[in-house]
Amino acid sequence: MEPTRWYGAYVFDMDGTIYLGDELLPTAAQTLARIRERGIPVRFLSNNPTKAPGQYLEKLANLGLPAELSEIVNTLVTTTGWLKRHRGDAVVFPIGEPPLKRALAEAGIAMSEDPAKIDIVLASYDRSFEYRKLQIAFDALWFHKRAVLMSTNPDKFCPFPGGRGEPDCASIVAAIEACTGVKCERTFGKPSALMVQVIMDSLDVAAADAVMVGDRLMTDIAMGRLAGMDAALVLTGDSRAEDVADVAAELRPTHILERLSDLLPEA
Numbered sequence: 220m221e222p223t224r225w226y227g228a229y230v231f232d233m234d235g236t237i238y239l240g241d242e243l244l245p246t247a248a249q250t251l252a253r254i255r256e257r258g259i260p261v262r263f264l265s266n267n268p269t270k271a272p273g274q275y276l277e278k279l280a281n282l283g284l285p286a287e288l289s290e291i292v293n294t295l296v297t298t299t300g301w302l303k304r305h306r307g308d309a310v311v312f313p314i315g316e317p318p319l320k321r322a323l324a325e326a327g328i329a330m331s332e333d334p335a336k337i338d339i340v341l342a343s344y345d346r347s348f349e350y351r352k353l354q355i356a357f358d359a360l361w362f363h364k365r366a367v368l369m370s371t372n373p374d375k376f377c378p379f380p381g382g383r384g385e386p387d388c389a390s391i392v393a394a395i396e397a398c399t400g401v402k403c404e405r406t407f408g409k410p411s412a413l414m415v416q417v418i419m420d421s422l423d424v425a426a427a428d429a430v431m432v433g434d435r436l437m438t439d440i441a442m443g444r445l446a447g448m449d450a451a452l453v454l455t456g457d458s459r460a461e462d463v464a465d466v467a468a469e470l471r472p473t474h475i476l477e478r479l480s481d482l483l484p485e486a
C-alpha cells in the first residue's frame with residue numbers, strides 16, 4: 220500500500236499530517252526535504268479560515284519547514300479566489316473573523332451589513348457570532364430574498380489536541396438554514412471540489428499525477444479521490460486504518476501510511 224513512484228505534485232493537509240498542534244510529526248521534515256530536493260511542487264492545505272496564509276507560513280517556519288506563501292492554500296485563499304473570479308461584483312456579508320474580512324478587502328470584494336444590499340451571506344468559523352449577525356443574514360436571505368448563502372468551510376467543529384474542540388462553520392450555517400429555510404449552496408473547503416480546483420489551477424500537473432496526503436478520510440482523502448488524484452491516508456491524526464472499510468470503494472485511499480516518510484519511494 221506504499222507508493223513506489225514519485226508524484227508530480229504533493230498536496231498536504233497540515234494538522235494531523237505535518238504537525239499535531241504545535242508538534243512536528245515524526246519524519247515530516249525529512250519527507251518534505253526529500254521532495255524539495257527534487258524540485259517537486261508542494262501545497263499545504265487547511266480548512267481553517269481564522270488564520271491568514273502568512274500565519275501558516277510562520278508556523279511552518281517555526282517548526283523548521285521553509286515554505287513559500289504561494290504554497291499555502293487555506294479557505295481564505297479559496298473563498299476570495301472563487302469570489303473574485305466568479306462573483307467579483309457581489310456585495311458580501313461575511314460572518315467571520317478579522318482575517319476573513321481583511322482577505323475579502325484585499326481581494327477588492329465589496330462588503331455590507333445592510334440586508335437590502337447583500338448578494339452573498341458568507342458564513343464562516345466566527346467566534347464572535349451573535350444574534351445581530353443572524354438577524355442580518357435572516358433579513359438578507361428571507362425578507363429581501365435577494366441573497367444566497369455560501370460558507371468558507373463545511374467543518375462541524377475544529378478539534379484541538381487533547382480532545383477538546385470548538386464549534387466551526389457548519390454550526391453557523393445550520394443556524395442560518397434553520398431560520399431561513401435557505402440552503403448553503405457552495406462551500407470553499409475540503410472536501411469541496413472548489414478547493415482542489417484552486418490548487419490544481421496553480422499547478423502545472425494533471426490530477427492523476429498528483430497525490431493528496433491527509434489524516435481525514437471524509438475530507439482530505441475523499442476530496443483527492445473525487446478530483447481524480449491518488450490519495451494517501453497517514454495514520455498520525457484523525458482516521459484509523461480500520462475506518463477505511465466504512466468508506467465507499469471509490470473514496471478509499473490509494474495508500475495507507477504509518478508515517479509520512481512511507482509516502483516516498485526508497486532512495
Ligand SMILES: [Mg+2]
Binds near residue numbers: 233236433434435456
Ligand atoms: Mg488534518
